Amino acid sequence: MTDTPDLKDLGWSADFLRQLDIDEIGRFAPARVTAVHRDRIDTLTEAGPRVLTLPPGHSAGEIAVGDWVLIEPETDRVARRLERTSLLHRKAAGRDIRDQLIAANVDTLFVTTSMNADFNVARLERYVALAHSGDVAPVIVLTKADLSADHDTFHDALRAALPRVTRVTLDARDPGAVHEALADWCGPGETVAFVGSSGVGKSTLVSVLTGDAIATQAIREDDAKGRHTTTAREFHRLAGGGWVIDTPGMRELQLTGAAEGIDAVFADIVELAADCKFNDCAHDTEPGCAVKAAIAEGTLDAERLARWQKLRREDALNAESLAEAHARQRRFGRMVKEVVRDHHKRQDREG
Numbered sequence: 001m002t003d004t005p006d007l008k009d010l011g012w013s014a015d016f017l018r019q020l021d022i023d024e025i026g027r028f029a030p031a032r033v034t035a036v037h038r039d040r041i042d043t044l045t046e047a048g049p050r051v052l053t054l055p056p057g058h059s060a061g062e063i064a065v066g067d068w069v070l071i072e073p074e075t076d077r078v079a080r081r082l083e084r085t086s087l088l089h090r091k092a093a094g095r096d097i098r099d100q101l102i103a104a105n106v107d108t109l110f111v112t113t114s115m116n117a118d119f120n121v122a123r124l125e126r127y128v129a130l131a132h133s134g135d136v137a138p139v140i141v142l143t144k145a146d147l148s149a150d151h152d153t154f155h156d157a158l159r160a161a162l163p164r165v166t167r168v169t170l171d172a173r174d175p176g177a178v179h180e181a182l183a184d185w186c187g188p189g190e191t192v193a194f195v196g197s198s199g200v201g202k203s204t205l206v207s208v209l210t211g212d213a214i215a216t217q218a219i220r221e222d223d224a225k226g227r228h229t230t231t232a233r234e235f236h237r238l239a240g241g242g243w244v245i246d247t248p249g250m251r252e253l254q255l256t257g258a259a260e261g262i263d264a265v266f267a268d269i270v271e272l273a274a275d276c277k278f279n280d281c282a283h284d285t286e287p288g289c290a291v292k293a294a295i296a297e298g299t300l301d302a303e304r305l306a307r308w309q310k311l312r313r314e315d316a317l318n319a320e321s322l323a324e325a326h327a328r329q330r331r332f333g334r335m336v337k338e339v340v341r342d343h344h345k346r347q348d349r350e351g
């Protein structure tokens with residue numbers, strides 16, 4: 001591979017090209033966002049790295065790592081952001097109630113778990129729902145194959161809970177095995193990302209795929225507690241072409257606006273629910289409940305129903321608090337405007 005990736009290598013495709021007007025083609029150079037700072041973004045273009053500023057009135061919060069933007073001719077300014085093919089987002093961590101963009105235009109989300117005590121079906125369902133809701137294809141990566149004597153237990157659990165999601169099993173420290181297992185989703189133009197608990201092998205996998213030692217850097221980012229340094233790299237080139245996005249936000253993901261993704265994971269229950277007597281059946285004590293009937297017959301696991309209901313509740317609750325926060329901000333904005341207007345009126349009267 002050469003040192004400067006071409007557009008296709010950067011992930012450029014017909015999905016983005018067709019968003020350009022005829023007079024923009026050739027004049028507005030496309031750039032892929034590699035890092036987002038408060039007042040500027042780092043990008044990669046066909047001609048190399050470029051730091052860009054945002055158009056007036058736009059904030060960095062609207063741009064995600066992985067986004068494609070067009071550069072205004074003869075300036076270092078973003079003209080506009082192109083529509084995304086996919087978007088991973090979450091409810092911001094802590095008390096800050098807002099929707100936070102994590103990464104855009106990701107093709108594959110490697111949902112990583114080790115085959116030991118960390119393995120947790122509910123958590124994996126949550127990550128897969130996140131992928132589906134962001135239009136990213138999920139692949140489950142089972143690590144520590146070398147430490148587990150019984151792989152079947154894990155595969156059986158996944159066959160029951162996430163039957164349609166592809167799984168691979170590997171020892172993350174074995175480069176040959178990693179390249180072979182993940183090659184199908186990596187390569188020129190592909191963008192991948194990893195999610196999973198701490199300690200399951202994400203950094204090990206990323207180091208193998210990128211061919212350099214960024215594991216230690218990832219640890220430093222964890223420790224930085226949001227103090228984002230300009231040297232933090234979140235967009236890493238894969239040794240065989242393609243990119244891996246590793247943002248600090250990737251490590252803690254709370255769902256919001258993910259109802260469709262959740263229902264995709266639990267499609268069997270959604271299908272059953274269509275046969276319930278009442279449209280708004282809570283699958284609790286209602287008569288004619290097809291979901292409860294399936295549990296009684298033994299064709300549906302009661303715990304699976306409980307996991308679906310829990311995720312839907314969490315998603316609805318987060319959506320509600322986001323909506324409330326927005327309404328509060330709008331009310332505050334209106335109040336500020338009124339105060340300013342009254343002030344001007346008074347000045348006019350007095351002046």
Ligand SMILES: Nc1nc2c(ncn2[C@@H]2O[C@H](COP(=O)(O)OP(=O)(O)O)[C@@H](O)[C@H]2O)c(=O)[nH]1
Pocket residue numbers: 143144145146147170171172173196197198199200201202203204205215
């Ligand atoms: N034996 C074995 N150790 C692994 C495997 N994957 C990761 N590890 C080890 O588990 C520890 C945590 O791995 P790391 O990549 O830092 O996990 P992360 O927190 O998900 O980034 C490290 O000591 C790795 O060497 C594996 O497949 N087999």
Ligand SMILES: [Mg+2]
Pocket residue numbers: 199202203204218219
């Ligand atoms: Mg790590």
Ligand SMILES: [Zn+2]
Pocket residue numbers: 273276277281282283284286288289290291292
């Ligand atoms: Zn029901």
